[in-house]
Amino acid sequence: MTCAATHSLKYFYTALPQSTGLPEFSAVAYLDEQPIYFYDSSTKQVVARQEWVKGAVDADFWRRNKQLLMDTEKVFKTNMDTARKRFNQTSALALQKMCSCEWNEETGATDGHELYGYGGEDFLSFDLKHERWIAPVLQGLYTKMKWDADVPKLKAKTHYLTHTCIEWLKKYVSNQSMLDRKVPPQVSLLQKEPSDRVTCHATGFYPDATMIFWRRDGVEIHDDVEHEETLPNGDGTYQKRTHLTVSPEDLQKHDYTCTVQHISGDVVLSANRDSIRSNSRHTQRQDISIIAVFLASVTLVIFVVVISVMIQKFSNGKEQTSEKEK
Incomplete structure (x- = not known):
């Protein structure tokens, strides 16, 4: 069960065969299970699903992510065909990927996950703690060994899940909290x-x-x-x-x-x-007059006190001088 202090940022990528009639590739980003932006191969556009997201990112964010997702679309189509061959199928099935990170606002604890599924079944999962891939099915073993051998990519994957993804998660949470605030009139x-x-x-x-x-x-x-x-x-x-x-x-x-x-x-x-x-000029003039009288009274009191102190000091000085003369 997820407590209120735990936040999550998730990305879902889906590649579908042409026969479905649906967009062949789509990607959705979720913050705390709420969609924040979306992309598909039909529109070729990244579209915000929450108004506050527009203020949380820089102006070039949408162009950069559009190009990134167009490149990811090409990779997914290739991987879907590769999976079809591994399973010895005549037609490909849906290929999906889920990448996510979590952050507990109270304890500071973080976690990260990356999973691949093919045809509705688990295909590969990333073991963040040991920096390795796990293949629950025989058809994923070759990919596991190939990806495990690429150490720089393993390190980059770990860094993304433990740093980059967490930074974006905190950024989104901060902006959502600020822009979702309600201040009464x-x-x-x-x-x-x-x-x-x-x-x-x-x-x-x-x-x-x-x-x-x-x-x-x-x-x-x-x-x-x-x-x-x-x-x-x-x-x-x-x-x-x-x-x-x-x-x-x-x-x-x-x-x-x-x-x-x-x-x-x-x-x-x-x-x-x-x-x-009333905000009439007459009332404002009355208020100003009252303030002026008050300030004048305070000034007079201060003046009297200062004069009294000076007279007292002067009198004391004369008495001391007279005693010395004696």
């Missing part, structure tokens, strides 16, 4: 003057997908509602505003609510006198 209602429109302002949320709408007495309204585009904040989160044009009398007469729908949960605010914050 902070919602406030703003109005400059009682006669002005009411603004429902949501900020600090992630991801950027969100909807803001107004209701009057529980019924969603669209007239007199203006939506602004979602804008990025400087910290990686987003903000969005929606404005409602409504008279002060109508605002008091009916129950107006703003609803912000986000993947992290919905936020509903009722538009009443207690919940609407």
